[in-house]
Structures are given as C-alpha cells and as structure tokens.
Amino acid sequence: MRVNWKNYNPGNFYDEMISTPGYARQPSRRLASHLKSLTHEELLQKKLAAELAIKTMGISFTVYSDAGNIDREWPFDIIPRIIAEKEWNSTSLGLQQRLRALNCFIHDIYNEQKIFKDKIIPKELILNSSNFRKECMGIKPRFDVWAHICGTDLIKDGSGEFCVLEDNLRVPSGVSYMLENRRVTKRIFPELFEDDYNIRPITEYPDQLFDTLAAISPRPSDYPEVAVLTPGVFNSAYFEHSYLAQRMGAELVEGSDLIVEKDKVFMKTIDGLSQVDVIYRRIDDLFLDPSVFNKDSVLGVSGLFKAWVKGNVALANAPGAGVADDKIIYTYVPQFIKYYLGEDPILPNVPSFLCIDKLQRQYVLQNLDKLVVKPANESGGYGMLIGPQASKKELAEFARRIKADPRNYMAQPLISLSTVPVLCDRTVEPRHVDLRPFVLQADKSYVTAGGLTRVAMVKGSYIVNSSQGGGSKDTWIVGDN
C-alpha cells in the first residue's frame, strides 16, 4: 500500500483534503505529499505505533453489551484533519456567540420569561420539554451562566461551510480523546510538527476548564475545591472523567464520596469532611439528587440541589441547562442570537423542519424517505431515522411516531457530510466526519483550537458515534507558516 491520491475519489461529496483526484487543497498539501512519500511499511509502522500508544496510555471507552461492559481501546485514524486557522477563527467566534445566546435563553426561561411574552417561541414548547426543570425557577447562577461547558457538533456541508448540527449542553464528552489524539499524533508524525506545519496547540484546555470552574466558586479564595462527579468506573466516559480530574488536579468523586450537611457539600477524606466549592458533574440532572429528582438514584447526593439553590456550591453545568439541548429548541437558536444579542448568527443551522408545525409536519411525512428524523432529546445517535437508508417498515413506524407525538420530532435534509481520507486496510479512502469543538463560558469564554473529529469508519455511513462504531482523528488548526 502506497498512497496514490489519483485513485482517491470522494465522488460527489466535499472532501476536505483532496479537491479533485490527485490534487490537495492548500492547507493539506504538505500532508498529502508527505503521506505519498511514505512506503507501505512506514505507513503500517505508524498505524501500529498509534495502536500501541493507545493501548499503553490506556485510552479506552466502555461499550455496554449483553456480555457485560467491555473496555475498548479508542478507535483512531492516524491521518490528521486540517482546518485553516482563518476559517477557524470565525467559526470560533460563531461558537462563542451561540453559547452566549443559549445562556441568555436558559436564564430567561428560568427567570423573567421575556421570550414568551415577546412571542419568539411558544411557552408550551419549553414547559413540556423533558429537560425543563421547574425546580430551577427563579435561580440566578453566577454571571447568569447555566451552561459552562458545551460540545457543539459541527458539520461541513456540500459546499465545505461549517454549520451547526446540535448543541450538547448536558454532559458532553470527548474532550479527553481530542487531547489524547494529539499526543498520539505527536508520537507518530513528529516530523510534521517540527518543520512543515504551524499547528495551534490544544493542551491548555484543562487549565481553561479549571479557570472556568474556579470562576464560579461561591467561596472566593485562591484555591477553590473543585471536584469532578462521576457515575463511576462503569460509565462509558469514565476515562474522560478521571483524565480531566487528573489534568486539573481536581478530586474525582463518586456520589458516595459526598455528603451534604447544613446545605453545604463535603467530601469524605482521610482527614474527615472537607468542603467542596465547585462540582463539575458528569451525571445527568435526574440522578443528581434523589431527594429532588429520581428517587432511586444511587449516583447522586441527597441535598445537593438545595445546597446549589442556596448558593453554597456551584454546579457545572447547572441543573436545568439541558432544556436548550433539545433538537426542537435548536431550530430557534438563530432567532435567540438576534433576540438576545442583537447580532446576526455567524454560524448557520442545518435547515430543519418542526413536526409540531402542521405545514412542516405535512412536508416531513410526505418526504420521509429523503429526510433525517431526530427525536428531541436522544443523544449518542440513538432513535434516529435516516430516510434514504431506511426500509419501508421503518418509514411507516416513524410516520406513526411523528403523528403520535409531533413535539418530540424534527427533520433535516440529509446533508452531504464532508469527507476526509482514512487509512483503510489496503488503501486510503474517503469517510464522513463531523467535528465537536468544546466551548467554555463563565466570566469569559473560550473555544478549543479545533475539537474532536469523529469519523464514520464504515464506508458510506454517516454515523460517527463511538458507541456505534465511529472512530476519531486528530484535528489541526493550521496557521500560516
């Protein structure tokens, strides 16, 4: 196997590296020729080196299966994905703008509810959302920020422009894999980092995250006690929880490590109880506090919610923030940007149809075989219908579901996701990708340089989720040399 770009054919899709067979786009040119210069053995050796590095570093994720939970090594493709810095700078502004607007929205609906009064969005749509928490009404978190950490999924459409596919405001994961992918790539392509490319570093993320969390501490001190709350080692993202705790020097706690006394949160330590100021929680709202939400939860801490309401502990993201992480609300975000910020959206949404609207629903039902239908609140790519790839039976089933519960569904045209080259068994082939940058907001905001590129490793597939056979790539934001 030697890379021959003339045999590389992305068909009708926008390929981010190769414009026409044999020709690479500008920022990827040096990478393309470097790959071409490698022998079969060298390529194979790099692939093996990456696999070994991943095994050694213990980069893994958990797959839930009937046979028990399996700790799998992280699937990784060695060819980095390149994005020009100039393009990234405006994308990054767009991401920050979007999160600012989302936070204004969340704060508004839990407080004054101006947006309902101004009839931008129907009240029922929000109050019926399964992620709306009435318990949060009237609460004012620090800086009026509810979603401190956001993982926004971006895709490139047929013309190569970034647009937003969804906002993940609950407990978005993947940032540790972004960081580890870079570590692996540095081990296998040191030559490219040295001379050929001016690649924006990404290592600062844990520090930025720590600063964000420290900024919302209710006890002003130089060293706020920050803890990462994990459901435990059997959670699929446990690797990431421990990774972030390690990199921030924060405690990694499970629910049973915490106790609430007099509306303050404490950790059980070898010295006795020690107060916690900020909790970066990686468990869902409903499991946070059995005395308020899901009574059977053994993951959470009784009394935690009240401690937060009283302002004795900060929670990131705040309970209730997930209300904006809803595929129906998503369709309104461009309007939020105009309404709250008085600005034009920098990043477009993917065109969407709301099934709750009669006319749009009609269109969706008539064109099901051409559309992608998504339920409002699922994540991880579950519960979706990809019209063009679905059977008659599946189409009928979704038509039934949509009619039964229109609030719960929206549809989008099948976007021709961009492709990038992936090293396959004998060749380099185009595969579809998306990108999840991570956006932080507290007293200031921050966007990762790039993000986690997820790859649909199966030919023709659009499903990039690691839980469903997706892989990943290192992502380079490349400046002028």
Next chain:
Amino acid sequence: MLSRVAERVYWQARYLERAENMARLLNVFSTLLLDLPPRTKLGWHSLVEITGTDEAFDAKYKQALERNVIRFLLSDNNGYSVLDMLALTRENARTTREIMPMEAFEQINNLYFFAKENLANGVARGPRHELLEKIIASCQQISGLMAGSMSRGAAYSFVRLGRSLERADMTTRIVDVGSGNLLPALSGADVLPEVNEPYENTLWMNILRSQSAYQMYRQNVKHRVNAEDVVKFLLQDEEFPRAVTHALVTLTKVLGKLPNNTKVSKQVEKTLRIVRQGKIDQLLDRGLLPYIDRLQLEIAMIHQEIAKTWFLPNK
C-alpha cells in the same frame, strides 16, 4: 484525600507488591528444584499452603503437581495468581488515575498486557525463570517510578503503607518456605543431619536470593548461611528493606505523616515488639510455624486498623 481513593491507592500498592513477591516465591521454588538431588520430591503443595490458597487450589486440582501449582499461582483466573494480582493492580490504578503519575499507569498497563499474553508460557520450566525475572523487574520499575515522581503527600503515604505491609506479610511467608515441610524426603527421622545439611544450606541460600538478600546477608552477617541467621536476617534486620522489621519501621515513619494515626501506630508497635523479641534459635527448635502464624495475624490486624481509620466512609 478521598477515603475511597486512599483505599484504592493502598490496594494498588499491595497488589503490585504481592505480584512481585509471588513471582519471587515461584522463582525460589523453581530454582531450588535444580539444586536438589534427583530423587527428592519437592512438596509443591506447601507453596499453596504458604500463600494461603490451599483450599481454592484443592477445589480445582486433584494433585499438587508442579505444573498445576505453577499454573494456579501464575496464570489461572482465580484471584490469587500473579496475573490476577496484576489485573487488580491495574484496575485500582485505572480508578485512581487522577492522582497517580501518568507514566505509572502506563507502565502498570503495559505490564498487565505483557503478563496476560505471556504468563501462561511460564508453566513450562524453560521460559519460566526469564518471565518471572521480567515481572519482578517491571514491578520494581513501577515502584521506582512512583518513588521518583510522587510528592510525599497522602497519596504516596498510602502507597508506602500498602507496599510495606504487604512486604512484611510476604516475607513471613517466604520464611515459611524454609521452615515448613518443604523437603519431606529429607526431614524424616531416619535421615542423618549431616546428609541433610548441604541441602538445608541450598534451601536457605535460595530463600535469600529470592528476596535479593543474599549479598546483603553476606555483607552483614559474617556467618555462613544457616537457618537461624537467615531467619533472623529476614525477620529482624533493621536495615534490609525486605526484612519484616524494616518494613514495620517504615510503616511507623509513614504513619507519622497521616492524620488520626494513634490506633494504627499502636498495632504496628505491638507487631514490631513481637518480631524484635522473637528468640529465633529456640523457635527453630520448637518449630517456627506458630510464631509465623502469629505474626501474620498481627499484620492482618494492622490492615484492619488502617481500614477502620481511613477507608470506612465517615458517617
């Protein structure tokens, strides 16, 4: 430091030390084999007795053949084998990654994968020695890495607690090898002591070697290798790091750095007194076993006090 994390760090260190010591035990036995007269049968069953795994072994195997015992203690999935010790080390390291040095986890992870792929080959005598040496060296490398890169705070204190306590316990078990019914053919009343002697020496010399103690013994004990001095050295020497006394003294030093240590310290002091006051010559005449059993019990009590003081969730 979280109680739960302290517990995992402590066990990670214990399991790592146990894996190393188990490898050392298997190595002594296997080497000893080569030095004994051809017709002597090694009492392999005593190996599972020494490690306190005889019940589980007897449930699984009918005969205490060499290959059965080795397989059981090396690579079976039974919660006692070297492989399982390394798996448990890794599991505890994996769940304390946020406070352990990253490189330590990588090394532990690598060692586990190496063990998983190769240890079963060690059932055959040929590759066994090399494999065990590699395991021992890797365990030491990991301990060294932690020593060289961890701040001397609570986390490292729990590493040292776990390591020292396990070492004290395992050294008593290795002394057991020499005092037990290891050489049934040689310990019968009809064998003249002078016939026995060269093999006794071989036995104790191998025991010293298993603890990397032969050189230090030679430098510090001027006598030739003999049961009494070796047992004294392994149990009572203050300076040799794998000696029980030294391990317990280390414990007292580490305890000084931890909060609420009174009860644990008392138990360690008590155990130290028993070790230091043991009259080895008399004990050897009467049989060392009850004394060793007593020591192991006291060591287990130290663990219980540690768990009560720091690991059990307060309230």
